[in-house]
Amino acid sequence: MEISDRLLKQIEFIKEIDKIKYIQRKTKLFHSDRHENDAEHSWHLAVMALTLLEYADESIDLLKVVKMVLIHDIVEIDAGDTFIYDLERNHTNTDLERLAAGRIFGILPKDQADELITLWEEFESGQTEEAKFARAMDRLEPLLQNSSNNGGTWNEPGVSYEKVFAKKSVIKDGSTALWAYAEKLIDAGVAQGILKKQ
Template identity: 40%
Template sequence: MNPLDAQFAFLNEADRLKSVTRANCLLDGSRDENSAEHSWHVALWALVFAEYAPEGCDLARAIFMLLLHDLVEIDAGDHPIHLPNPGQALAEAKAATRLFGLLPAPLGTDMAQLWAEFEAGITPTARFAKQIDHAQPLFQVLCSATPRPDHVAIVRQNLATGRAADMPIRWPDCNSAARARLGNNPLQPSDFEKCLGFLTEADKLKAVTRATTLCDASRCENTAEHSWHIALYALILADQAGPGVDISRVIKMLLLHDLVEIDVGDVPIHSANGTAHASAQVQAAEAAAAARIFGLLPNLLGRDLHGLWQEFEANETPSARFAKSLDRVQPVMQNIQCHGGTWASYNVTLTQLETRVGRKVANGAPQLWPYIRVLCLPYVR
């Protein structure tokens, strides 16, 4: 059996996390958040708040944990923090065994151990990942213009006696920001508040609809879900990376790469007969969006993350080429799972797929395109 069969079986199964509804709402209150969006957002939180990681924390590993941590909810469902559920731990452990068991050994074992380390919360890396996972839902409520009163009550209880009760010790700046919002006190200018403003703006990516559907064709995915999924692709398909590729850097790029769609929207690769996506007009709009969005951050951090986005766009380094390849592979796999998906509506031919997708994939992950091309053949001519 080709190991890629198992790797893609896992990645396609992971797509189901996009349909697991959480207790939190989007910041605009339009709908409930799902666990895939949450996983993307907390991974982005970890990247932005890296300076608050404790001594001994491996930031890349913490981000890997956050990409994986809620996959068990595919089987076990979301567990709201304010509701008791004595069987949740057993259900999640069983789900972890099934899900990571889809992967080839030893990759499945490595991912299961990563998840178990997060759950135990003992290592500095796991403690930081937990810290992020505990903080993001608080501000998902507190940064909303019109938070639900019952959600505010849950946040208040969580800070007083729940899992965030030790936040004054673990993360004083986070605790102060939360308390200020709970008390309707003036917010003090700080780098923490700038970072929080950026992460609040990033929440809008959850409302950007893409052309690609979920694997079950139930709806179109959004760009936050896509960003989480391809970051997970990078973690699971790291064995496909060539010399000079830094997987942790690839994942950082993929977490950030589509933030510009907050301003520009999704531009499908097959739209306007394949010309719109790479047009000078779209590229200029995306560059302006990047300058605005990364400009929300403290200067040095904003420059660093903007630089990662620019590296991805330039597609010149080995890490960027691999990241670009995965950004092309994931939508193709989604369409394959939907028996052609959106290719019919765009009248995509095999030649067009080779030109617009295959060359990009082969440029950064040469072993992947021959494998995927065979899977495409029943659906394009």
């Protein structure tokens, strides 16, 4: 049986995205000193979305959310991970990330490449209900990790209560219930002295 060009492109993409397993994040696993990698992070967000769906403020397409969280950091294979509280680089969509999306997703057949680039852009813009909920998962997971690790990345230079509150407030766009929980964790961090107010 002849192997189709479509299948070969799909296999090439699957091999390429294995590199996401090597992208280390600043956050550490729950109650651990080991840094999380992007693949673990994306998997965790997908399971969180499945588990926490009932707390979405609006009716959402769960499969679309799962697709978004599974692919949202693939661009970091080329662009690298930018720490959310980085003092020099802005943690926003960049030209470098767009180039990475085009190259990596472009390995796929055009229909699949177009779908994933569109999903990635939708996640980044954060305007649809699915993107809002996906982004809530993306901001909640490291908050849970830092709370379990005596502050974790909150102990990095330049990270303050005000910065954490501002970055995590994205959660409220996707879920008021999860934001209420997140606020309690942030406030507990302040009360415990592991998150400092400026």
